[in-house]
Amino acid sequence: MAKQLFIKTFGCQMNEHDTEKIAGVLSNLGYSLTDSPDGADMIILNTCSVREKAEYKCYSDLGRLLELKKKNPDLVIGVGGCVAQQEGERIVQKAPYVDMVFGTDNISEIPKLLEKKKGQRKGAVSTERRKKGLVPQGGTDFISVPFPSMVRNHPVKAYVNIVDGCDKFCTYCVVPHTRGRERSRQPEDICHEIQGLASAGYKEVTLLGQNVDSYGKDTGGHTDLADLLHRINDIPGIMSIRFVTSHPADFGDRLINAMKRLPKVCEHLHLPLQSGSDTILERMKRNYTYPEYRDKIRRLREAIPDVAVTTDIITGFPGESAEDFDKTLEAIEEIQYDGIFAFKYSRRPYTSARLYGGQVPREVSEERLSQVLEIQDCITQEKNQACIGREFDILIEGESKKDKRNLTGRTRGNKIVHIPMEEGISIGAILRVRITSATLASLKGEVVRQGRGL
Numbered sequence: 001m002a003k004q005l006f007i008k009t010f011g012c013q014m015n016e017h018d019t020e021k022i023a024g025v026l027s028n029l030g031y032s033l034t035d036s037p038d039g040a041d042m043i044i045l046n047t048c049s050v051r052e053k054a055e056y057k058c059y060s061d062l063g064r065l066l067e068l069k070k071k072n073p074d075l076v077i078g079v080g081g082c083v084a085q086q087e088g089e090r091i092v093q094k095a096p097y098v099d100m101v102f103g104t105d106n107i108s109e110i111p112k113l114l115e116k117k118k119g120q121r122k123g124a125v126s127t128e129r130r131k132k133g134l135v136p137q138g139g140t141d142f143i144s145v146p147f148p149s150m151v152r153n154h155p156v157k158a159y160v161n162i163v164d165g166c167d168k169f170c171t172y173c174v175v176p177h178t179r180g181r182e183r184s185r186q187p188e189d190i191c192h193e194i195q196g197l198a199s200a201g202y203k204e205v206t207l208l209g210q211n212v213d214s215y216g217k218d219t220g221g222h223t224d225l226a227d228l229l230h231r232i233n234d235i236p237g238i239m240s241i242r243f244v245t246s247h248p249a250d251f252g253d254r255l256i257n258a259m260k261r262l263p264k265v266c267e268h269l270h271l272p273l274q275s276g277s278d279t280i281l282e283r284m285k286r287n288y289t290y291p292e293y294r295d296k297i298r299r300l301r302e303a304i305p306d307v308a309v310t311t312d313i314i315t316g317f318p319g320e321s322a323e324d325f326d327k328t329l330e331a332i333e334e335i336q337y338d339g340i341f342a343f344k345y346s347r348r349p350y351t352s353a354r355l356y357g358g359q360v361p362r363e364v365s366e367e368r369l370s371q372v373l374e375i376q377d378c379i380t381q382e383k384n385q386a387c388i389g390r391e392f393d394i395l396i397e398g399e400s401k402k403d404k405r406n407l408t409g410r411t412r413g414n415k416i417v418h419i420p421m422e423e424g425i426s427i428g429a430i431l432r433v434r435i436t437s438a439t440l441a442s443l444k445g446e447v448v449r450q451g452r453g454l
């Protein structure tokens, strides 16, 4: 009987994709995924350290796992992801019952770590940052090639890493310290992976990177993201291409033109603004001003009038005055985003902003965060209501999690759409759907006809 593996994933799509790799490596060792930690033979925490208290959360989860380990001493406990990268040995010192700790570059070393652990009392740790081209013996360089047996989370849409790490060093962000410097994959390897996905029936790919607009800069810049999108657009079977995350300093006309010209590239851009105040943007070391950002959005919307734009906002960055914050609210009103991920600032290790003066009291950051969400809710509500009566092509992704009588898909602008389950509609179908009602979170629709391809 297969051994049961439970993975708890925190954080971004990069981490979700890493979980697919971890499950792939462990499937070769006879493990299959389960949805519950109870009764599992191995439990892995795939951690994220972008927000405050990540380490605290990791250790409190480990405390709960200790209870399971007491009941089942054979239970194997592993910690991966950014907290593992950041904390390394400290994890097995503080929680000696942890069997292995692996960094974001060390997933392929899991089998070796498990072997190593067998011969010692202490948990095995590997958080060594991989230099491009250096592959540990018996391992796989996941920057260059896909994992041979990744367990993908979804039958028709897939994540594909194109660049890992980040060179930007925004002053609030721990990512360059946990994921390291930018390393782009070769375009041939990416296209080969996507051809394989298309042959296996995948319809949509989401290209992943901390800064996808930097793609190719570290390898000489012969193929940038726009070139890569052209190549992927030509791959038969793939109907829809998304990419995340863009950086406002690097996003530009070449990408706008590619989005406009290439039929498979979805009309959705996630472009993190973070703040509407130039003073704060400078303190964040974001390398753009709000007018520059706004101008790029204007050019994008001129080229693609129906494009959806989403963003990230941080409230309460050190030194953010009431006037600075008002500029953020004004920016949100002016840009009219389709959606916002907003967070209050949290002090992260290794970052320069943790040492800045003018730390904003927590209650103020929280109050500002609620104001952002309140304004955005009104905008989203209005935008969703405006969809009623319109028709969209959507890719059916699966059953609705909340109501099994419905199927769920997404518009090209990334809005969630539920339609009633009907005989003959399969997962992966592309349908033309008319929107009949809308809430803040999603749209409801009815099938008009089989779509002609996204």
Ligand code: SF4
Binding pocket: 166, 167, 168, 169, 170, 173, 174, 175, 176, 210, 211, 247
């Ligand atoms: S661009 Fe800035 S916020 Fe994004 S991952 Fe890089 S350092 Fe972090």
